[in-house]
Amino acid sequence: MNTEIFGIVVMFIVSVLLAMPFGRYVAKVYNGERTRFDPIFNPLERIFFKLSNIDPRREMNWKQHMQAMLTINMLWFLLSMLILMTQGSLPLNPDNNPSMSADLAFNTSISFLVNCDLQHYSGESGLSYIGQLWLMFLQFVSAATGMAAVVVLFRAFRDRITSGLGNFYVYFVKSSTRILLPLSLILAVVLVFEGTPMTLAGKGTMLTLEGDTIQVSRGPAAAFVAIKHVGTNGGGFFGANSAHPFENPTYLTNLMEMVGQLIIPLAIIFAFGHFIRRRKLSWIIFGVMTAGFLILAVPNVLMEVQGNPAIAEMGVNNKLGAMEGKEIRIGAVASGFWSIVTTAISTGSVNAMHDSSMPLSGMNQLLAMMVNAFYGGCGVGLLNFFIYIILAVFISGLMVGRTPEFLGKKVEAREMKIAMIIALIHPFFILVGTGLATAFPAQGAATLNNPGFHGFSEILYEYTSSSANNGSGFEGLGDNTLWWNISTGIILILSRFLPIIGPIAIAGLMAQKKYIPESDGTLKTDTGTFGMMIFTVIVITAALSFFPALALGPIAEYFTITQ
Amino acid sequence: MKSHVIPALKITFFLLLLLAVAYPTLVWSIAKLSSGGGEGQTLKHKANTYYSNIGQSFTQDRYFWSRPSAVGYNAAGSAGSNKGPSNEDYLAEVRERMNTLLAQNPGISISEIPVDLITASGSGLDPHFSVQAAKVQVDRIARIRQLPKDKLLALIDTHTERPLWEMLGPEKINVLKLNIALDNLSGSQSVR
Incomplete structure (x- = not known):
């Protein structure tokens, strides 16, 4: 067990240590400074921009940024519907998997477009290799979209007074080529040498030692699994995601996939500090996020290690912990830890089945997604956190009786309205969705895999995962139905683009305002006190909005099995 | 919006070549060197x-x-x-x-x-x-x-x-x- 604990400590420390220098690199990339990879990427990007009629020097304001982002996303959505609904007749389909139905293609396209990767199909039987490669492409560009958006925030607080906030296409392309692609390549190479398949051949056949014939699904998995983590996407190549021995063959790959998914969300925090030359602010943000993350992760690991009390009661040797839905090569500790990483940073890949987690572990997974800003997804994590910062600035401002300001810019009624709306839509989507699905048992209860409180948690989890653009699930839910495909699909779009547009609008508006130099009366935002203020705002927002729902699901279940 | 459609289409095409063709092909060829050859x-x-x-x-x-x-x-x-x-x-x-x-x-x-x-x-x-x-x-x-x-x-x-x-x-x-x-x-x- 000690080696297992040591394993996750190493995973976390390595991630943070790598993210610090990488954050500096990310800041350089977005700032257009020289890096040592320029000789490769400069000519490539120049050709891309030239042939695409893009003028990389054209500055955009925040509205133009959003227009460019929405247009290209719309285009990908249409292409995606086309590909997924015809994949059965396209080439690269050795297993003869069928085309998707319209509602499933709708859900899948949106889900990968918005960096969520909720999957209402299983990779082995639901996708051709063209479909897989297309979704892999979406995994790159959806992560790059989120990152391009967060750079607008960077720019808005670097320049004193400005409306020009850089060029969307430049940030987007550079995120793809200079950040996501190299990291994915490194991870993919590790994966293939550890045993992840990378082939266009169809299923293999083998005769087992006991004499049964079985089919073994394969495919171009290594390239896919790499960007799935690096881009905090989380959609699995195979149905079992990173619990599958092909997607995650060894403890080393588990470690690398963990580092791979943490590195960009962590690096973005540090990049922010470098970019706006306020590194202390980065550390405060990192501190608040890390505190929140550990408060969720540590109890989760402990509960998974203790195992299921209902099974312990039978008298068996329960030393391994809660092993239902978990793999031996990964173990209860690394599975519990991963389950919080993946929900906190919006990856949503799983190396163990969350549906079989202990009740309060499940609650922590839910809470990580309900907050959705303890690190958070590629780019969008910091955007979500920014909303909490604005709320904290406003409340602190009221408390000391001063006009709230952040980094020398006043926060006024308009910004507050946007921040409030963005802060409220997340609980709104989750609770209204859950309420509706619960009210119509034919749509909700009929699709459950477990009775009672746990069944309710399955519904709650599905909407939380959708609204947080996370993509993991209590996968027992029979979610490939018209109801689930459409309702989660709609929530996915809204909960992706509104929380991007909102913070960008706030940042864009603030960027145009007069810069007020710091004075004695300024509320300092890079102090521990303000960090605690942000943390309190997060806790109050999450606790007040979600506690009743959590009480009906995981908390109630907890009390049934501890009796 | 309209002015963004053509650039969006074109850049999508080139990124498809890079990310969905070149990248997996490279990984695929590296996989040939591994035990099992990626299969x-x-x-x-x-x-x-x-x-x-x-x-x-x-x-x-x-x-x-x-x-x-x-x-x-x-x-x-x-x-x-x-x-x-x-x-x-x-x-x-x-x-x-x-x-x-x-x-x-x-x-x-x-x-x-x-x-x-x-x-x-x-x-x-x-x-x-x-x-x-x-x-x-x-x-x-x-x-x-x-x-x-x-x-x-x-x-x-x-x-x-x-x-x-x-x-x-x-x-x-x-x-x-x-x-x-x-x-x-x-x-x-x-x-x-």
């Missing part, structure tokens, strides 16, 4: 080839049983059971697995049964089980195969895979490799 790692035994990472169903008494699987070790449809910890039907199933183990392994006590042998894995294809999962089956296999117990324990010992770099993660045993070695051991015994 999935295999191991050969007699005339047969097995995927060493894909767990197999072992239910015959003469083999070490593998963990329960929600999909019957169907490697073309991986999944876990997704049963919640408080689900009564599920707990009854776990109890039944425990009773089966007790019945097929006379002489063992409940407290010797490790939890991984009565719970289904996440993928349904777990190629491993714990050291205790092997040990608890030694008596049965020794009896059926007419092998001395200490030889079996030594076999388990040599097949126990240590944590990564001796410090990270759990110990484990690849069930397929252990069972192949078991067949080899029986073969060499009967020759003598």
